[in-house]
Amino acid sequence: MSSLVQAQQITKEYQTGPVKALALQGVNLTVSKGEFLSIIGPSGSGKSTLLSVIGGLCTPTRGSLKVDGFNVYDLPQEKLADYRREYIGFVFQQFQLIPYLTALENVMLPLVAAGLKNNQQVAAAKEVLEKVGLGQKTQRLPSQLSGGEQERVAISRAIVNKPPLILADEPTGALDSRTTEEILELLAQLHSEGQTIIMITHNPKVAARAQRIVEIVDGKIAS
Ligand SMILES: Nc1ncnc2c1ncn2[C@@H]1O[C@H](COP(=O)(O)OP(=O)(O)O)[C@@H](O)[C@H]1O
Ligand SMILES: [Mg+2]
Numbered sequence: 001m002s003s004l005v006q007a008q009q010i011t012k013e014y015q016t017g018p019v020k021a022l023a024l025q026g027v028n029l030t031v032s033k034g035e036f037l038s039i040i041g042p043s044g045s046g047k048s049t050l051l052s053v054i055g056g057l058c059t060p061t062r063g064s065l066k067v068d069g070f071n072v073y074d075l076p077q078e079k080l081a082d083y084r085r086e087y088i089g090f091v092f093q094q095f096q097l098i099p100y101l102t103a104l105e106n107v108m109l110p111l112v113a114a115g116l117k118n119n120q121q122v123a124a125a126k127e128v129l130e131k132v133g134l135g136q137k138t139q140r141l142p143s144q145l146s147g148g149e150q151e152r153v154a155i156s157r158a159i160v161n162k163p164p165l166i167l168a169d170e171p172t173g174a175l176d177s178r179t180t181e182e183i184l185e186l187l188a189q190l191h192s193e194g195q196t197i198i199m200i201t202h203n204p205k206v207a208a209r210a211q212r213i214v215e216i217v218d219g220k221i222a223s
Pocket of ligand 1: 014015016041042043044045047048049050
Protein backbone atom coordinates (compact mmCIF):
# COMPACT_ATOMS: atom_id res chain seq x y z
CA MET A 1 0.00 0.00 0.00
CA SER A 2 1.17 3.53 -0.69
CA SER A 3 2.06 5.75 2.23
CA LEU A 4 -0.12 8.67 3.24
CA VAL A 5 2.03 10.06 6.07
CA GLN A 6 5.82 10.14 6.25
CA ALA A 7 7.24 11.76 9.37
CA GLN A 8 11.02 11.97 9.21
CA GLN A 9 13.29 12.78 12.15
CA ILE A 10 10.62 14.87 13.85
CA THR A 11 11.94 16.75 16.87
CA LYS A 12 9.82 19.14 18.92
CA GLU A 13 11.18 21.33 21.66
CA TYR A 14 8.74 23.48 23.62
CA GLN A 15 10.16 26.60 25.21
CA THR A 16 8.26 28.15 28.11
CA GLY A 17 10.32 31.08 29.33
CA PRO A 18 13.72 29.66 30.22
CA VAL A 19 12.36 26.10 30.46
CA LYS A 20 12.73 23.72 27.54
CA ALA A 21 10.77 20.50 27.12
CA LEU A 22 11.94 18.02 24.53
CA ALA A 23 8.61 16.42 23.56
CA LEU A 24 9.76 14.52 20.45
CA GLN A 25 13.25 13.32 19.64
CA GLY A 26 13.80 12.20 16.06
CA VAL A 27 10.55 10.36 15.39
CA ASN A 28 10.22 8.43 12.13
CA LEU A 29 6.77 7.16 11.28
CA THR A 30 5.16 6.03 8.05
CA VAL A 31 1.43 5.44 7.81
CA SER A 32 -0.09 3.71 4.78
CA LYS A 33 -3.33 4.69 3.08
CA GLY A 34 -6.15 2.77 4.71
CA GLU A 35 -4.18 1.83 7.80
CA PHE A 36 -5.61 1.86 11.34
CA LEU A 37 -2.68 2.69 13.61
CA SER A 38 -2.66 3.21 17.34
CA ILE A 39 -0.01 5.15 19.23
CA ILE A 40 0.47 4.10 22.82
CA GLY A 41 2.71 5.37 25.58
CA PRO A 42 2.76 6.87 29.06
CA SER A 43 1.47 10.33 29.90
CA GLY A 44 3.88 13.03 28.78
CA SER A 45 5.65 10.78 26.26
CA GLY A 46 4.82 13.03 23.29
CA LYS A 47 1.74 11.33 21.80
CA SER A 48 -0.43 14.43 21.52
CA THR A 49 2.49 16.47 20.22
CA LEU A 50 3.09 13.93 17.47
CA LEU A 51 -0.60 13.99 16.51
CA SER A 52 -0.54 17.81 16.45
CA VAL A 53 2.51 17.75 14.19
CA ILE A 54 0.79 15.30 11.82
CA GLY A 55 -2.38 17.42 11.91
CA GLY A 56 -0.63 20.62 10.87
CA LEU A 57 -1.15 22.26 14.28
CA CYS A 58 2.41 22.22 15.60
CA THR A 59 5.52 23.12 13.62
CA PRO A 60 8.33 20.70 14.44
CA THR A 61 11.64 22.15 15.60
CA ARG A 62 13.42 19.81 13.18
CA GLY A 63 12.41 17.14 10.70
CA SER A 64 9.87 16.93 7.92
CA LEU A 65 6.30 15.80 7.51
CA LYS A 66 5.14 14.60 4.12
CA VAL A 67 1.49 13.87 3.52
CA ASP A 68 0.32 12.67 0.13
CA GLY A 69 3.80 13.51 -1.13
CA PHE A 70 3.98 17.19 -0.16
CA ASN A 71 5.90 18.80 2.69
CA VAL A 72 3.23 20.11 5.06
CA TYR A 73 5.41 22.63 6.92
CA ASP A 74 6.77 24.11 3.69
CA LEU A 75 3.25 25.35 2.92
CA PRO A 76 2.41 29.03 3.45
CA GLN A 77 0.06 29.74 6.42
CA GLU A 78 -3.18 29.83 4.43
CA LYS A 79 -2.35 26.58 2.62
CA LEU A 80 -1.57 25.01 5.99
CA ALA A 81 -5.10 25.94 7.10
CA ASP A 82 -6.44 24.35 3.89
CA TYR A 83 -4.41 21.23 4.70
CA ARG A 84 -5.98 20.95 8.16
CA ARG A 85 -9.46 21.46 6.77
CA GLU A 86 -9.21 19.18 3.76
CA TYR A 87 -6.97 16.37 4.99
CA ILE A 88 -7.63 15.99 8.68
CA GLY A 89 -10.58 15.03 10.85
CA PHE A 90 -9.74 15.61 14.52
CA VAL A 91 -11.43 13.69 17.34
CA PHE A 92 -10.65 14.63 20.94
CA GLN A 93 -11.21 13.02 24.32
CA GLN A 94 -13.25 15.96 25.60
CA PHE A 95 -15.41 15.92 22.44
CA GLN A 96 -15.02 19.71 22.05
CA LEU A 97 -18.53 20.19 20.75
CA ILE A 98 -20.01 23.69 20.72
CA PRO A 99 -22.48 23.58 23.67
CA TYR A 100 -25.11 25.94 22.22
CA LEU A 101 -25.27 24.25 18.80
CA THR A 102 -27.34 21.12 18.11
CA ALA A 103 -25.73 17.85 17.09
CA LEU A 104 -26.66 18.64 13.49
CA GLU A 105 -25.16 22.13 13.64
CA ASN A 106 -21.96 20.84 15.24
CA VAL A 107 -21.53 18.33 12.41
CA MET A 108 -22.28 21.02 9.81
CA LEU A 109 -19.40 23.25 11.01
CA PRO A 110 -16.65 21.87 8.73
CA LEU A 111 -19.03 22.18 5.78
CA VAL A 112 -19.71 25.84 6.57
CA ALA A 113 -15.94 26.37 6.43
CA ALA A 114 -15.82 24.48 3.13
CA GLY A 115 -18.40 26.88 1.67
CA LEU A 116 -21.21 24.40 0.94
CA LYS A 117 -24.81 25.60 0.47
CA ASN A 118 -26.98 25.31 3.59
CA ASN A 119 -29.27 22.54 2.28
CA GLN A 120 -26.20 20.54 1.21
CA GLN A 121 -24.70 21.04 4.67
CA VAL A 122 -27.86 19.80 6.35
CA ALA A 123 -28.15 16.78 4.05
CA ALA A 124 -24.51 15.73 4.50
CA ALA A 125 -24.59 16.21 8.29
CA LYS A 126 -27.85 14.21 8.59
CA GLU A 127 -26.42 11.39 6.49
CA VAL A 128 -23.38 11.04 8.75
CA LEU A 129 -25.42 11.27 11.97
CA GLU A 130 -27.68 8.50 10.64
CA LYS A 131 -24.64 6.39 9.86
CA VAL A 132 -23.43 6.64 13.48
CA GLY A 133 -26.91 5.84 14.83
CA LEU A 134 -27.98 9.35 15.85
CA GLY A 135 -30.55 9.97 13.12
CA GLN A 136 -33.26 10.53 15.76
CA LYS A 137 -31.20 12.91 17.89
CA THR A 138 -29.95 15.49 15.41
CA GLN A 139 -31.73 18.38 17.17
CA ARG A 140 -30.32 17.67 20.63
CA LEU A 141 -27.75 19.88 22.30
CA PRO A 142 -24.55 18.15 23.50
CA SER A 143 -25.80 18.42 27.11
CA GLN A 144 -28.85 16.35 26.10
CA LEU A 145 -26.67 13.47 24.86
CA SER A 146 -24.72 10.78 26.70
CA GLY A 147 -20.91 10.75 26.60
CA GLY A 148 -20.86 8.04 23.95
CA GLU A 149 -23.40 9.94 21.84
CA GLN A 150 -21.36 13.14 22.15
CA GLU A 151 -18.30 11.24 20.97
CA ARG A 152 -20.29 9.93 18.00
CA VAL A 153 -21.22 13.52 17.15
CA ALA A 154 -17.54 14.45 17.41
CA ILE A 155 -16.62 11.58 15.08
CA SER A 156 -19.39 12.63 12.68
CA ARG A 157 -17.97 16.14 12.61
CA ALA A 158 -14.51 14.70 11.89
CA ILE A 159 -15.67 12.55 8.96
CA VAL A 160 -18.36 14.72 7.35
CA ASN A 161 -15.81 16.40 5.08
CA LYS A 162 -14.49 12.97 4.04
CA PRO A 163 -10.91 13.81 5.07
CA PRO A 164 -8.25 11.26 4.07
CA LEU A 165 -6.94 11.07 7.64
CA ILE A 166 -8.69 10.79 11.03
CA LEU A 167 -6.58 11.78 14.06
CA ALA A 168 -8.13 10.68 17.35
CA ASP A 169 -6.52 11.70 20.67
CA GLU A 170 -7.75 9.37 23.44
CA PRO A 171 -11.20 9.14 21.84
CA THR A 172 -12.43 6.70 24.49
CA GLY A 173 -10.55 8.21 27.44
CA ALA A 174 -13.69 9.70 28.99
CA LEU A 175 -16.02 6.75 28.28
CA ASP A 176 -17.05 3.65 30.23
CA SER A 177 -16.11 0.22 28.88
CA ARG A 178 -19.39 -0.49 27.09
CA THR A 179 -19.41 2.89 25.35
CA THR A 180 -15.71 2.51 24.56
CA GLU A 181 -16.60 -0.71 22.76
CA GLU A 182 -19.26 1.07 20.68
CA ILE A 183 -16.83 3.80 19.65
CA LEU A 184 -14.12 1.27 18.77
CA GLU A 185 -16.64 -0.61 16.63
CA LEU A 186 -17.51 2.61 14.84
CA LEU A 187 -13.81 3.34 14.17
CA ALA A 188 -13.32 -0.26 12.97
CA GLN A 189 -16.28 0.17 10.62
CA LEU A 190 -14.81 3.39 9.17
CA HIS A 191 -11.49 1.59 8.75
CA SER A 192 -13.19 -1.28 6.91
CA GLU A 193 -14.61 1.34 4.54
CA GLY A 194 -11.08 2.48 3.71
CA GLN A 195 -10.57 5.30 6.21
CA THR A 196 -7.02 5.92 7.44
CA ILE A 197 -7.03 6.38 11.24
CA ILE A 198 -4.36 7.26 13.78
CA MET A 199 -5.61 6.79 17.33
CA ILE A 200 -3.79 7.70 20.53
CA THR A 201 -4.52 5.78 23.69
CA HIS A 202 -2.78 4.82 26.90
CA ASN A 203 -4.99 1.72 27.18
CA PRO A 204 -3.35 -1.42 25.68
CA LYS A 205 -6.76 -3.09 25.20
CA VAL A 206 -7.98 -0.16 23.15
CA ALA A 207 -4.71 -0.03 21.20
CA ALA A 208 -5.03 -3.73 20.36
CA ARG A 209 -8.10 -2.95 18.24
CA ALA A 210 -5.93 -1.22 15.64
CA GLN A 211 -4.01 -2.97 12.86
CA ARG A 212 -0.65 -1.82 14.14
CA ILE A 213 0.61 -0.41 17.43
CA VAL A 214 3.47 2.04 17.78
CA GLU A 215 4.80 2.72 21.24
CA ILE A 216 6.30 6.06 22.13
CA VAL A 217 8.41 6.62 25.24
CA ASP A 218 10.21 9.85 26.16
CA GLY A 219 9.56 11.29 22.72
CA LYS A 220 11.02 8.33 20.85
CA ILE A 221 9.45 5.39 19.05
CA ALA A 222 10.14 2.44 21.31
CA SER A 223 8.62 -0.37 19.24
N1 LIG B 1 2.22 23.63 24.70
C1 LIG B 1 3.21 23.10 25.43
N2 LIG B 1 4.14 23.90 26.02
C2 LIG B 1 5.15 23.37 26.74
N3 LIG B 1 5.33 22.07 26.95
C3 LIG B 1 4.44 21.22 26.41
C4 LIG B 1 3.33 21.68 25.63
N4 LIG B 1 2.62 20.61 25.22
C5 LIG B 1 3.24 19.54 25.71
N5 LIG B 1 4.34 19.88 26.43
C6 LIG B 1 5.29 18.95 27.09
O1 LIG B 1 5.76 18.03 26.11
C7 LIG B 1 5.82 16.71 26.62
C8 LIG B 1 4.91 15.79 25.79
O2 LIG B 1 3.56 16.17 25.98
P1 LIG B 1 2.35 15.49 25.19
O3 LIG B 1 2.68 15.43 23.74
O4 LIG B 1 1.12 16.18 25.59
O5 LIG B 1 2.38 14.00 25.79
P2 LIG B 1 1.23 12.89 25.87
O6 LIG B 1 0.15 13.24 24.91
O7 LIG B 1 1.93 11.61 25.54
O8 LIG B 1 0.76 12.88 27.30
C9 LIG B 1 5.42 16.82 28.08
O9 LIG B 1 6.59 16.92 28.84
C10 LIG B 1 4.61 18.09 28.13
O10 LIG B 1 4.68 18.67 29.41
MG1 LIG C 1 -1.89 13.52 25.25
